[in-house]
Amino acid sequence: MGNCSSTSSSSSRSANVGGSLVVSNVNSESERGERSPATGAGGVPRVKLVLLGDTSVGKSCIALRFVRKTFDESSKVTVGAAFMAQTVKVDDTTVKFEIWDTAGQERYASLAPLYYRGASAAAVVYDVSEPSSFEKARYWTRELQKHGSNGIVLALVANKVDLPESARAVTREEAEKLAAEEGMMLFETSAKTGDGIQECFERIAKAYVAQ
Ligand SMILES: Nc1nc2c(ncn2[C@@H]2O[C@H](COP(=O)(O)OP(=O)(O)OP(=O)(O)O)[C@@H](O)[C@H]2O)c(=O)[nH]1
Ligand SMILES: [Mg+2]
Numbered sequence: 001m002g003n004c005s006s007t008s009s010s011s012s013r014s015a016n017v018g019g020s021l022v023v024s025n026v027n028s029e030s031e032r033g034e035r036s037p038a039t040g041a042g043g044v045p046r047v048k049l050v051l052l053g054d055t056s057v058g059k060s061c062i063a064l065r066f067v068r069k070t071f072d073e074s075s076k077v078t079v080g081a082a083f084m085a086q087t088v089k090v091d092d093t094t095v096k097f098e099i100w101d102t103a104g105q106e107r108y109a110s111l112a113p114l115y116y117r118g119a120s121a122a123a124v125v126y127d128v129s130e131p132s133s134f135e136k137a138r139y140w141t142r143e144l145q146k147h148g149s150n151g152i153v154l155a156l157v158a159n160k161v162d163l164p165e166s167a168r169a170v171t172r173e174e175a176e177k178l179a180a181e182e183g184m185m186l187f188e189t190s191a192k193t194g195d196g197i198q199e200c201f202e203r204i205a206k207a208y209v210a211q
Contacts, residue, residue: 044087045095047208050116052144053125054136055104058159061191062125063101066201071192078103081115088198090205097201104136116144121153121204124184127160129167134174141182153207154184157200162190 039045051059060082061075067086082101087094100115102108116122124140126133137156144154156179158170172188179186185203189196 045093045209046098047095047121047205048098048100048119049121049123049204050100050102050112050119051123051125052102052112052116052140053104053157054127054130054133055106057104057125057127057130057133058191059104059125060101062123062157062159062189062197062200063099065191065194065197066097067099069194071194073192077105078108080108080111086201088202088205090202090209093209095205095209097205112140112143113147116148118149119152120149120208121155122148123155123157123200123204125157125159126170128158128170128188129160129163131169134170134178138178141178141184145182151211153204153211154182155200155204156182156184156186158186158188159191161188161195162192 051063053059055077058075060078061071063082063084064070064072064075067084078101080103084099084101085096086099087096100119102112102115122140122144124137124144126137141154141156144152148154156175158172158175161168175186178184185207187196187200187203189200191197
């Protein structure tokens with residue numbers, strides 16, 4: 001993807017229509033398909049990971065932080081979806097994440113299955129200062145439980161933990177409860193400071209490799 005995102009007329013954030021939408025690589029597995037093919041060039045395991053969550057929660061910034069180690073304060077809304085790849089080393093194994101950064105605006109919700117089908121891992125992101133984004137995280141979690149690949153590694157990602165404690169509107173306990181109920185790993189992250197981002201992807205990779 002070009003930048004931390006892309007278009008909307010209803011959002012206060014500006015748009016980057018610069019062609020982040022890449023659908024040609026999307027796997028066309030059946031509705032509840034198997035996980036995507038395991039290895040790519042050089043035998044490096046490939047992990048198709050989808051980022052899901054409400055608009056503005058920071059999905060694109062998380063991807064950008066993980067892949068390019070930077071933060072975009074004026075990140076634009078994503079149109080359709082964006083793609084990025086990054087490798088991580090887990091013990092003696094290197095895995096390549098193929099990351100689909102979906103658009104969180106409601107108008108793109110129907111596109112999500114294109115990206116989560118065949119995914120080996122999903123990170124459902126919410127903004128700790130936005131209770132409605134936590135409700136959206138519940139929704140995406142249920143979708144993934146119903147329609148995601150068998151054995152998909154699920155992570156719940158509480159983003160923007162750099163915000164002052166007074167801004168936190170979703171408690172850690174609520175998140176822990178949801179994660180426990182749904183069998184998800186839970187991470188607290190800040191794409192802004194980088195806190196928890198690398199660890200999040202490394203632990204997802206570890207869980208994938210351990211399966
Ligand atoms: N304080 C803080 N702000 C963040 C963080 N991550 C993202 N942001 C800001 O939140 C806004 C939205 O970030 P994006 O990454 O574009 O959000 P998104 O989830 O990709 O949104 P859509 O593309 O519409 O689905 C931007 O203004 C970012 O700068 C974070 O960890 N902390
Ligand atoms: Mg985005």
